[in-house]
Structure formats: structure tokens, C-alpha cells
Amino acid sequence: MEQRVGTAESPLAPAGHASRRNWSEPIAFLIMVAALVVAPMYVYPLFVMQALCFALFACAFNLLIGYGGLLSFGHALYFGWASYLSAHSAKVWGFPPELAILTGTLTACVFGIIAGSLAIRRQGIYFAMITLALAQMMFFFALQAKFTGGEDGIQAVPRGTLFGAINLADEKNMYITVVAIFLLGFLLIYRIIHSPFGEVLKAIRENEARAISLGYKTDRYKLMAFVLSAALAGLAGATKAIVLQIASLTDVDWPMSGEVVLMALVGGLGTVFGPVAGAFIVIAMQNYLAQVGQWVTVIQGAIFVICVLAFRRGVIGELAHYLRIKL
Numbered sequence: 001m002e003q004r005v006g007t008a009e010s011p012l013a014p015a016g017h018a019s020r021r022n023w024s025e026p027i028a029f030l031i032m033v034a035a036l037v038v039a040p041m042y043v044y045p046l047f048v049m050q051a052l053c054f055a056l057f058a059c060a061f062n063l064l065i066g067y068g069g070l071l072s073f074g075h076a077l078y079f080g081w082a083s084y085l086s087a088h089s090a091k092v093w094g095f096p097p098e099l100a101i102l103t104g105t106l107t108a109c110v111f112g113i114i115a116g117s118l119a120i121r122r123q124g125i126y127f128a129m130i131t132l133a134l135a136q137m138m139f140f141f142a143l144q145a146k147f148t149g150g151e152d153g154i155q156a157v158p159r160g161t162l163f164g165a166i167n168l169a170d171e172k173n174m175y176i177t178v179v180a181i182f183l184l185g186f187l188l189i190y191r192i193i194h195s196p197f198g199e200v201l202k203a204i205r206e207n208e209a210r211a212i213s214l215g216y217k218t219d220r221y222k223l224m225a226f227v228l229s230a231a232l233a234g235l236a237g238a239t240k241a242i243v244l245q246i247a248s249l250t251d252v253d254w255p256m257s258g259e260v261v262l263m264a265l266v267g268g269l270g271t272v273f274g275p276v277a278g279a280f281i282v283i284a285m286q287n288y289l290a291q292v293g294q295w296v297t298v299i300q301g302a303i304f305v306i307c308v309l310a311f312r313r314g315v316i317g318e319l320a321h322y323l324r325i326k327l
Helices: 015-042 045-065 076-091 097-119 124-144 171-193 196-206 208-213 218-244 254-267 274-288 295-310 314-323
Strands: none
Touching: 015 045, 015 171, 045 171, 045 218, 045 254, 045 274, 076 097, 076 124, 076 218, 076 254, 097 124, 097 218, 124 254, 171 196, 171 218, 196 208, 196 218, 208 218, 254 274, 254 295, 254 314, 274 295, 274 314
8 A cells, every 4th residue: 555645735745745734834934034134234224225115015915816816906096096085194194104004094094995895796807907096086086085195195204203112213113113113014915815815815815605614704705704814904005104104196196006916926926024025026026117107117018928827826925836845
């Protein structure tokens, strides 16, 4: 009789292979944290902070599409409006940064409940088009509303004092705060993915009809995933408004929704660390290729095509596949 050696995750997989998979994510996380600690010594801190905000945005989007199988073309709605409310509450209402960020996050959560309740009634391209339509509707509202500043946006947003003790005007304090927010958001997403709720999401992504036959109310799970993704995208947008001290129409326009799709695809859909890598790649291109003007969009498009054709799993996805580990 043939003896099989393996694990519960894969009965045919060697035990050493499973061990590498189990340790790969914690090791990758420690490497990421170490890189963030030393990054200000070699890279402009404001660039890293901006990239971390978009990395959290991309991770939130990846939670929805990579694990829930729901493609949203309107995630700029939650990112942008959280940015507006965070900036407005800090500048006009005089909120401290923690309350300003919380205000933006709750705003995105409310929008997520409303938009998600409407969108999950449809599937596939119809779901995507509903999210895009809602986002564009709110974009035109932002364009006309007085408190958003129209095309000028909300500028000179004060960073304030965190918890009444930490002056965020200090670049070092601001950097530590952004890293802490990113890591908390990242770990929350990681916990969601590896929870029973996350397993049900994956089951819905793979075969929704079968999940329904097993007794799961899939609409509730999809709505919850949508709201969580929107809230975390809002956390990223609200933090970005405090970091860069500006909220503008760029944050809520449809190209922003396209950029987060690009970040997730370049890094690797359905991977934990892929969106982080994708966000840093895209933001680096935008910053270091700024001198070429409008050609940045063309270059981004070319890279997107190359990734789709040559790296279908994304940068991190291909690396994980090559090393036979889980990232």
C-alpha cells in the first residue's frame, strides 16, 4: 500500500513544504517592518508615508476582490470622501488628528453600507458598473459642493497634536503614526482573511452556488466584506489627507479607482503582501517619472500590460510561486 506524506492543507505536499508556507508570512512581515524602520534613512519619509497610505488602500481593495471575488470600479468614493471629511473636520471643525481620521473612516463606512446594499444585488460586470456609477455621482457632488473647495480642494490641512501630546508637525512623529496605522490596518486585514469569515468569503469567491447550498447567506457576507473594505479604504484616505495636508478631486475621481486596481494586479491579487508591493511600485513610478509629464500614464499602461502577459500572478504572486511559499 502506497504511503502518502503530507499535511492537512495538502495531503500530497511534503512536510517541509508546508513548514515553509507556515513560516513564510511571519518572516515576510518582519522583513517589511524592518524595511519600514530603516526606510527614512535612505528614502524621503513623505514618499514612504504616501506609499503606505496607498498600500493600505490597495490591501482594502484586495480584501474585496482577491478574497471575495467582487470587482469594484468605485473604491475612490470611500478613499476620496474619507479624505474630504478628515481634512474638513481637522481644518474647519478643529478636530484633533485622531478624531479627524475617525470621522473620515466612519464616513467611508456609511457610504460602504449604502453602496454595498445596492451593488451586491447584482454580480459580475453589473456589480462593477453600479459601483462606478455611484462613485461618479459622488464625484460630481464633490465638484459642486462648497465645503470640498471644488477644483482647489481643501488645502493647508493642519496635522495637529495626536492625543493632545504628540505633535504631528514633526516629521518623525508623523512617520511613526502612519506606520502604526498601516500595520494595524494590515494586521486587521490579515486576521479577517485567516478567520472563519475569510474562509467563507473564499468559498463564495470559488463557488457561490455551493456556499448557498451549504446554508450560508452569501449576501450578508458580501455586504460585510464590502463595508470592511470601504472602511479600511476610508482609513487610508483619511490618513492621507493629514499626511499630505490636502484633499482634492483627484482622490475621488475615477482614475483613482483604476490606480488601486493596478496596484493590486501588479503586486498580486489574492496575496497578503502583493498590494503593498504594487502600491510602492505605482507610487514610485508617479514620483520618479513625474518629469515625463503625461507619459507617466502611458508607462503605467505598458507596465500593466507586461504584468498581465508575463506576470499573471503579480510580482509577489510570481515570487511566492517560484519559491513555493505563501505570501
